[in-house]
Amino acid sequence: MLSFVDLATRPEFAVMAATCRNDHTNWSAMETHRHVQVVLVRQGRFRRRVRGIDMDVDPTVGYIGMPGEEEQFAHPAGGDVCTSISLTPALWRTLAGDTPWLTKSTVYVDARLDLAHRRLLATTRAPDVDYAGAEQLTGLVRHIVDQVIAAPTSAGASASPGDRALVAAARDLIRDAHPAATGLLPLAVHLDVSPYRLSRAFTRELGVSLTRYRNRVRVTHALDRLEAGEIRLGALAADLGFADQAHLTRTVRDHLGHTPTALRRLLAGACLTHTQEQQQAVAWASPP
Structure with a gap:
């Protein structure tokens, strides 16, 4: 079962917490999106298939999905808690360039990106989403752009x-x-x-x-x-x-x-305690 909590929504972007309690090992039906999707994992792990390539997604490896791209998911290890960031194509172009060319869809979540992710979540719980939140969001996306577009080599493309x-x-x-x-x-x-x-x-x-x-x-x-x-x-x-x-x-x-x-x-003071985070994850996953 997949559930979403809206953390911040503006015309150009949306930040949502996604919780999946699904433990099926089979691949889901094909899914597509109208907007650019950036998905970063807080807890758990799952698998994603796109263009015939399978990838393992966990707190150290996220992914970016493009509009119209067909993807499937499997959850052989149980549930997960993710942050799903949706960007309009127009906003994506302002951050990635007019004709961005992705060298890969996986995103290595280094420690600085992990911290940027946590700080983005903190700003969604503060009143100043339009400035502080948008600033954290654009900084996070630029970090990803530098990796998947401006990187001199594609880390995943040449691996067997x-x-x-x-x-x-x-x-x-x-x-x-x-x-x-x-x-x-x-x-x-x-x-x-x-x-x-x-x-x-x-x-x-x-x-x-x-x-x-x-x-x-x-x-x-x-x-x-x-x-x-x-x-x-x-x-x-x-x-x-x-x-x-x-x-x-x-x-x-x-x-x-x-x-x-x-x-x-x-x-300190900006993020949930571990216990509160677990309680919120349970709440996200519980049916209304």
């Missing part, structure tokens, strides 16, 4: 189906903190491939190294905890597998340009 499946399996292990995900070598052994092939496939598919992706996932977990009000940075570092608090701080600052303490202040 076998490499895409390999990277998807590695992402699952890293996301779930599998014991084999403690390093490149044990991860490659678990997946029965050479470390070189795994590392090369990862960079080709997502445009970032395996090491940076693993740290990206840990930074997401750190953001979740900071957003929920975590103040024990030493405990946070230990829980996420960092050597110490200084290691956590260096990694977070490298990915986001802010220290954990600065991020806690940035997000």
Whole structure:
């Protein structure tokens, strides 16, 4: 079951929270949209098929859909909570250029885009959507435009189906903190491939190294905890597998340009606590 909550709507754009409780493994019927769609995941994961290519969508990989594009979805892992951003073709052209050419439809959600997503959601709960909200929205979309249009190479286009499946399996292990995900070598052994092939496939598919992706996932977990009000940075570092608090701080600052303490202040009071977010996700998914 799919439900939507309208967070902000203007003539040029709409921001909605989408919650899916569907656990079917089969592909849905074909869907199309009139507007440009940007979808970023907050919780869970699902699969999308477009132009015969399957992709795994989770908090580290979103997607952009173009008007009239036929797409299908499957939810083999259960439900998810996403942010769906709809842009009119006219607004899209002002941000992407008059004749934008997409090199790919997947969007690698690096830590800065993750933070921009969270800040956009915060502005939709504030009264100044027309200025602060629109500013956050256009900044977020420009970040995506630079990746899917202005990027010098297409990270996903040249990857083989076998490499895409390999990277998807590695992402699952890293996301779930599998014991084999403690390093490149044990991860490659678990997946029965050479470390070189795994590392090369990862960079080709997502445009970032395996090491940076693993740290990206840990930074997401750190953001979740900071957003929920975590103040024990030493405990946070230990829980996420960092050597110490200084290691956590260096990694977070490298990915986001802010220290954990600065991020806690940035997000304080603007975002829902983790418990409130879970309660709202349940409310979104409940029938009226």
